[in-house]
Amino acid sequence: MPTNNEIPDTDNAEVIFENVTTPWLTPFYEKLQNTYHEGRFAHGLLFTGSAGIGKYKLAKQLAQFLLCTDKRDNDACFECHSCRLISANNHLDFHLLEAEKNKSIGIDQVRLLTEKLNERPQLGNNKVVLIKGVDQLTEAAANALLKTLEEPQGDSYLILLARTHHQLMPTLLSRLQQTHIHSPDDQTLIDWLYALGYQVSDYGVLRWFQNSPLALLNHLKALEQDASLDTRRQCVEGLFNLLYQPIHLFSFSQLLIKDVEQNLLLVFHLLHDIHKLKLNNNQLNEDAIYYFALPQLQLWQTQLSCKSLRVLSTEILKTRSLLTSHSSLKKELLINALLIKIKNEFKENKAC
Ligand SMILES: [Zn+2]
Numbered sequence: 001m002p003t004n005n006e007i008p009d010t011d012n013a014e015v016i017f018e019n020v021t022t023p024w025l026t027p028f029y030e031k032l033q034n035t036y037h038e039g040r041f042a043h044g045l046l047f048t049g050s051a052g053i054g055k056y057k058l059a060k061q062l063a064q065f066l067l068c069t070d071k072r073d074n075d076a077c078f079e080c081h082s083c084r085l086i087s088a089n090n091h092l093d094f095h096l097l098e099a100e101k102n103k104s105i106g107i108d109q110v111r112l113l114t115e116k117l118n119e120r121p122q123l124g125n126n127k128v129v130l131i132k133g134v135d136q137l138t139e140a141a142a143n144a145l146l147k148t149l150e151e152p153q154g155d156s157y158l159i160l161l162a163r164t165h166h167q168l169m170p171t172l173l174s175r176l177q178q179t180h181i182h183s184p185d186d187q188t189l190i191d192w193l194y195a196l197g198y199q200v201s202d203y204g205v206l207r208w209f210q211n212s213p214l215a216l217l218n219h220l221k222a223l224e225q226d227a228s229l230d231t232r233r234q235c236v237e238g239l240f241n242l243l244y245q246p247i248h249l250f251s252f253s254q255l256l257i258k259d260v261e262q263n264l265l266l267v268f269h270l271l272h273d274i275h276k277l278k279l280n281n282n283q284l285n286e287d288a289i290y291y292f293a294l295p296q297l298q299l300w301q302t303q304l305s306c307k308s309l310r311v312l313s314t315e316i317l318k319t320r321s322l323l324t325s326h327s328s329l330k331k332e333l334l335i336n337a338l339l340i341k342i343k344n345e346f347k348e349n350k351a352c
């Protein structure tokens with residue numbers, strides 16, 4: 001179980017929760033199976049969709065199906081030698097290629113992999129190559145891949161994963177059968193989380209994670225941990241110091257910088273719980289993320305208008321998105337600007 005400071009990114013959430021059921025993927029999987037049985041299955045497939053939507057999971061499921069040597073009722077048997085090896089990530093005819101952090105996928109990596117596609121399958125009848133983050137292919141690597149797709153081997157399947165198809169060369173795209181994975185609706189998400197032991201009634205949180213259910217699950221799991229409780233306490237303390245002891249701006253911003261993606265999320269939740277107090281006659285459910293700091297939050301809710309809370313929540317999400325998508329930005333400057341905005345909204349002391 002990861003600690004709060006090691007929360008994996010949303011793409012990794014797909015790997016961590018590989019064995020969790022994902023009902024919104026079922027229609028996509030069944031459609032692909034039917035295409036296979038009807039003999040219309042392409043040798044090059046592209047799955048697109050947000051990080052944490054389940055592209056990797058769908059690809060692994062499909063690979064298991066393609067490699068299974070004892071398919072039953074239109075599906076993999078989950079029992080044969082091949083099925084067991086793929087579950088253990090140890091199948092000789094399954095190859096995974098992914099970019100290292102902040103690096104592109106080069107031509108040598110692609111060549112090495114496509115050579116394997118020319119070999120005979122070692123276990124069953126098929127071979128599967130899965131490439132994560134196809135938008136990170138260099139141009140030469142993409143061309144090498146294109147060549148492989150132009151001369152497909154009967155028993156080889158290439159599954160490519162990307163957030164969108166926009167960065168792929170049109171020539172490459174034209175060789176691929178694309179499946180775009182849509183986000184599940186609210187009720188599907190609520191039912192899914194409930195089955196996993198999480199009761200989420202907060203539509204704000206759901207909406208926010210709608211495109212990344214597995215990232216939401218990761219987030220809920222992190223909140224359960226004591227490490228996260230410590231950080232939440234530090235967020236309350238950080239906000240308190242920011243408002244009443246201005247010299248402490250530095251320590252709060254340092255705390256947030258430690259893990260921007262996760263910790264800004266916790267500040268967002270803090271404002272969210274303050275907002276809930278305003279809307280619910282100063283009451284908060286016991287399962288609220290910041291319930292432990294209720295008296296402090298009750299005081300704060302009198303000092304901020306609903307409008308201010310909405311403005312600040314948007315600012316937090318904007319800053320978070322900027323910081324997580326551009327590694328080169330000056331984190332400290334952006335975080336400090338955000339903290340000063342929070343402080344100023346409190347100063348205005350408006351009524352709702
Ligand atoms: Zn099998």
